[in-house]
Amino acid sequence: MSNGNILDRRNALIYGGGGSIGGAIAVAFATAGATVHLAGRRPEPLAGVAETVKAAGGRAHTTRVDALEEREVNEFTASVADVHGSVDICIDVTGRNEVFGAPLVEMSLADFERPVHDAVRSTFLTSTAAARHMIPQKSGVILFFGGNGRPMADLGGFQTALGAMEALRNTLACELGPHGIRVVTMQTNGVPEAIGSDESPETVKEITDFTESSTMLGRAASLADVGNVAVFAASDLARCITASAVNITAGAEVG
Secondary structure, three states: OOOOOOOOOOEEEEEOOOOHHHHHHHHHHHHOOOEEEEEEOOHHHHHHHHHHHHHOOOEEEEEEOOOOOHHHHHHHHHHHHHHHOOOOEEEEOOOOOOOOOOOHHHOOHHHHHHHHHHHHHHHHHHHHHHHHHHHHHOOEEEEEEEOOOOOOOOOOHHHHHHHHHHHHHHHHHHHHHHHOEEEEEEEOOOOHHHOOOOOOHHHHHHHHHHHHHOOOOOOOOOHHHHHHHHHHHHOHHHOOOOOEEEEOOOOOOOO
C-alpha cells in the first residue's frame, strides 16, 4: 500500500520509537510525508530506526526521553514545536512492564499495579504535553495503541491498564475535540511479528497460533498493517473519527 504524502508537513512524536511497533509506525509515517521524532530510553534502537527511515528517503530525529518523566516529556515536546514549528501527531508505544501468566489472586500488588501505573502515567504525560501545543494550532491527532477487548485470564494488570487508557482516551477526546484535536485508539489483539527475539521459537509459534486462531480472517495484524492503519488514523481521511477505536484485530474483537 502506498500512503502517498497524506501526512506531508506533519511532525509526529513516537514514544517507544526504537521498538518494533514504534519502528513500523515511524517508517509508515515517514513514507506518508511526516517528519518523525523518535523518543525512547535507549539511543541505539532509536538510531537504528532513524537509519531505516532515512534510507527510505524519510526524515527522522532521535531524542533520549523517558516517557514516565514529566520534565523530559515536556522539554522534548516543546523542542519539537520550537525547532520544527508544530506538533501534529503523538503516539506512545512504550513498554508497560506487565507480568503475564498468573491469576490476579496469585499476583503481588507490585506486579499488578506496575503496568497500570506506567501505562496511565506515560499516556497522560505524552498526550497532554502534545495537546498543549496542538490547542493553539486548532489541530492534531493523539493515537493510543492496544484497545480494550473481551476479558481474558492471566493478563494481570495489563488488562486493567487498557481499560484505564480507554477511559483516558474518551476524556481527552471530549475536552480536546472543540480545539480540533482527535484522540483515537488502534485496537489490536496482538502483533506476533513484534514478539521479542528473546522468546524461544516454540513460544513465538504458540503465541502466533493462538492469536491467529482467535481471528475471523485466520491471520493477525502485521507490522505493516499497524503502520498503514496508523497513517490512516492520523490523516485527514479519518477526520471524523475520535473517542473511538480503529479495530485491527482481524475479527477477533467485534463491535
